[in-house]
Amino acid sequence: MPLDRTEVPIRPVGTGQAQSASSETAREINRDIVLEAIRSRQPVARVDLTRLTGLQPSTVSAIVDQLVQENWIVEGGTAKRARGRRPTLLSMNGDLLTLAVDIHPERAVLAVVDLNGRFLAQHSITIPADVERATAEIISSLKHLRGQFDSHSFEGIGVSIPGRVDPATQQLMVAPNLGWAPFDLHSEIRTALGLTVQIENDCNACLVAELWSGRLTGVRDAVLVAVAEGVGTAILTNGQMVLGHRGLAGEFGHVTLQPTGPACNCGRRGCWEVFASSRAALRHYAESSPERSATSMNRLLSLAATDDPAAVEALQHQAQGIGRGLRMVISALAPEIVLFAGELTGAWQHVEPVLRRELSMPPHSGYQPQLLVTRDPGNARLRGAAALVLQRHSRFHASTQRVSHRQPAVLPVWHQAKTPLVLQS
Numbered sequence: 084m085p086l087d088r089t090e091v092p093i094r095p096v097g098t099g100q101a102q103s104a105s106s107e108t109a110r111e112i113n114r115d116i117v118l119e120a121i122r123s124r125q126p127v128a129r130v131d132l133t134r135l136t137g138l139q140p141s142t143v144s145a146i147v148d149q150l151v152q153e154n155w156i157v158e159g160g161t162a163k164r165a166r167g168r169r170p171t172l173l174s175m176n177g178d179l180l181t182l183a184v185d186i187h188p189e190r191a192v193l194a195v196v197d198l199n200g201r202f203l204a205q206h207s208i209t210i211p212a213d214v215e216r217a218t219a220e221i222i223s224s225l226k227h228l229r230g231q232f233d234s235h236s237f238e239g240i241g242v243s244i245p246g247r248v249d250p251a252t253q254q255l256m257v258a259p260n261l262g263w264a265p266f267d268l269h270s271e272i273r274t275a276l277g278l279t280v281q282i283e284n285d286c287n288a289c290l291v292a293e294l295w296s297g298r299l300t301g302v303r304d305a306v307l308v309a310v311a312e313g314v315g316t317a318i319l320t321n322g323q324m325v326l327g328h329r330g331l332a333g334e335f336g337h338v339t340l341q342p343t344g345p346a347c348n349c350g351r352r353g354c355w356e357v358f359a360s361s362r363a364a365l366r367h368y369a370e371s372s373p374e375r376s377a378t379s380m381n382r383l384l385s386l387a388a389t390d391d392p393a394a395v396e397a398l399q400h401q402a403q404g405i406g407r408g409l410r411m412v413i414s415a416l417a418p419e420i421v422l423f424a425g426e427l428t429g430a431w432q433h434v435e436p437v438l439r440r441e442l443s444m445p446p447h448s449g450y451q452p453q454l455l456v457t458r459d460p461g462n463a464r465l466r467g468a469a470a471l472v473l474q475r476h477s478r479f480h481a482s483t484q485r486v487s488h489r490q491p492a493v494l495p496v497w498h499q500a501k502t503p504l505v506l507q508s
């Protein structure tokens with residue numbers, strides 16, 4: 084499919100100053116600013132939004148009316164004022180919910196999440212290796228979860244998946260750790276539940292959640308590394324999330340570090356992820372302690388928590404593997420921050436020193452990005468799945484929806500400055 088370059092009209096913008104953009108972009112950003120002000124200050128008086136956002140009263144009023152109409156915010160109660168009319172208060176609509184699905188090989192975690200990002204219900208299921216049967220299980224569980232909240236409305240379903248997803252078609256492009264045959268997961272779930280569905284790579288979903296939560300406000304260059312059965316990355320460069328052609332960017336996990344290394348699920352040998360994923364730690368533990376067993380990462384982490392030397396060494400071995408590949412990522416992208424998601428963050432005290440040591444070697448001796456763990460790391464992917472729906476009013480979402488038949492090279496600038504836009508004349 085040929086790229087339509089005209090679909091990337093947004094120029095990089097600076098922060099802390101009036102910015103120029105198309106009128107459509109400006110509307111989206113201003114809506115995002117108003118929603119963010121309500122979300123962070125709720126309950127907030129309508130009249131105070133003008134001061135909080137720096138937008139014109141008429142602009143705020145139009146956006147608030149639209150958000151009320153869309154059921155995203157509700158009016159209720161009045162604020163106390165020393166004199167004058169008591170203003171109406173606005174809050175996020177707690178009755179509007181989303182369904183979130185985080186897919187792993189052989190299991191999926193599902194949740195009901197409200198517009199404030201609160202988890203109202205959550206449970207895990209095992210799923211068959213076959214994609215059609217796995218999808219049927221997921222759909223059945225989603226219907227069951229929705230049934231528990233039948234007095235509520237649902238905005239949509241967010242799905243995070245260990246693979247790369249074409250943002251235009253929502254089709255899975257690659258997913259070596261799932262080994263699924265081609266299948267229209269998006270249409271199946273959408274048709275069965277009758278809700279909009281947003282599928283995204285698990286790492287990208289985690290990064291959206293961090294952006295949505297405001298964790299990366301002011302940061303323009305970051306990399307998120309999700310470590311589980313595989314290793315994936317999500318990229319924020321110059322304030323833009325990079326998806327690449329057909330959503331395929333970020334597959335550093337399958338760059339070869341050692342051509343004679345262990346076999347990888349992608350069919351090659353010695354990829355970064357065979358040295359850095361949870362399978363690397365479990366393999367190392369099995370080799371160093373053949374008389375003992377740790378069949379899951381949770382078991383290995385429990386052993387490390389009791390200072391089991393072999394378990395700690397296995398995690399440090401994995402951390403070394405992560406560091407080796409991360410040097411390549413850092414060389415390519417020079418992020419200010421590297422965020423980590425996944426089970427391994429549960430043993431961060433054992434992992435971080437090894438990573439720092441790996442990254443202190445030349446040529447990175449004089450520069451090290453901040454190494455941080457994602458918020459709520461155990462649920463980061465699930466939170467990311469919810470964020471795919473929750474950030475409906477962000478330009479991340481707007482861009483992927485608007486160009487449903489086209490292919491953006493990069494997502495537009497994520498608005499971080501929280502300053503109003505000036506329309507291009």
Ligand SMILES: [Zn+2]
Binds near residue numbers: 338347348349350351
């Ligand atoms: Zn590979």
